[in-house]
Amino acid sequence: MAEGMNGKRFLFVLRRFPIGGPQALEALDAALTAAAFDQPVRLLFLDDGVWQLKRGQPAASGRSPMALLGSLALYDIAAPPWVERESLEERGLTPQELTIEVTVLARDRVAALLDDCDVLLNL
Amino acid sequence: MKFALMINGGPYTSQGANSAYGFAVAALAQGHEVLRVFFYGDGVYNAMRDMRPPADEPPLLTGWQALADRHGVDLVICSAAAERRGVLGIGEDVGDSGIAEGFRVAGLGLWVDACLAADRVLVFHG
Numbered sequence: 001m002a003e004g005m006n007g008k009r010f011l012f013v014l015r016r017f018p019i020g021g022p023q024a025l026e027a028l029d030a031a032l033t034a035a036a037f038d039q040p041v042r043l044l045f046l047d048d049g050v051w052q053l054k055r056g057q058p059a060a061s062g063r064s065p066m067a068l069l070g071s072l073a074l075y076d077i078a079a080p081p082w083v084e085r086e087s088l089e090e091r092g093l094t095p096q097e098l099t100i101e102v103t104v105l106a107r108d109r110v111a112a113l114l115d116d117c118d119v120l121l122n123l
Numbered sequence: 124m125k126f127a128l129m130i131n132g133g134p135y136t137s138q139g140a141n142s143a144y145g146f147a148v149a150a151l152a153q154g155h156e157v158l159r160v161f162f163y164g165d166g167v168y169n170a171m172r173d174m175r176p177p178a179d180e181p182p183l184l185t186g187w188q189a190l191a192d193r194h195g196v197d198l199v200i201c202s203a204a205a206e207r208r209g210v211l212g213i214g215e216d217v218g219d220s221g222i223a224e225g226f227r228v229a230g231l232g233l234w235v236d237a238c239l240a241a242d243r244v245l246v247f248h249g
Contacts, residue, residue: 007239008238008239010238022164022207023131023164026163026164026203026204029203029231030163030231030234033230033231033232033234033235034235034238036232037232037235037236039235039239119238119244120244121129121238121244121246122246123131123246
């Protein structure tokens with residue numbers, strides 16, 4: 001890390017299906033890297049991104065994001081991550097079906113979360 | 124203002140790369156800085172040396188190279204994304220790969236570094 005740089009608060013908005021390609025995994029990789037560089041990192045699972053959290057969800061070929069999700073605390077990522085309530089409801093999912101504990105956030109509260117960061121990465 | 128750009132889409136198959144290039148040209152023309160363009164996901168295909176633009180499409184590759192040449196824009200290909208897509212062999216020398224001149228290969232840390240140094244961070248999707 002270059003000297004003299006101030007930390008920034010990162011918010012990663014994860015909205016990709018876990019299957020169909022490596023995008024979901026690569027988004028999570030980016031978030032974990034920011035955390036590994038000692039930046040404050042938050043995750044928000046939105047839209048089809050909520051499928052990444054479903055217990056027993058198969059992943060795209062290669063590494064599974066599921067293993068990474070279990071180790072968020074190791075990376076000092078703010079836990080539990082945020083999940084939009086309506087994204088779950090519209091897909092017939094409940095928080096009980098998810099593989100990790102989450103903070104359920106109503107859609108009308110999402111904008112405030114998006115505002116409360118320095119770097120917003122919608123992946 | 125200092126910008127950092129991430130491109131997640133391949134050339135000619137998605138709007139992201141085109142839009143990012145147009146944005147970079149416009150920002151530089153207005154006196155802003157583009158610190159780094161980080162090619163992630165399918166964006167790594169933008170650096171393929173032997174690509175040929177489809178008929179009536181702008182030559183994106185030489186466009187990026189010109190920005191690096193004239194304005195010092197740092198063009199970085201994500202090593203993990205490139206290796207996952209067979210663009211770069213694991214441990215392969217970049218000079219032996221199909222990656223074009225003007226691009227360098229590095230890890231996601233350089234993207235985080237760019238986010239910290241930039242005033243604005245933009246992601247261009249595939």
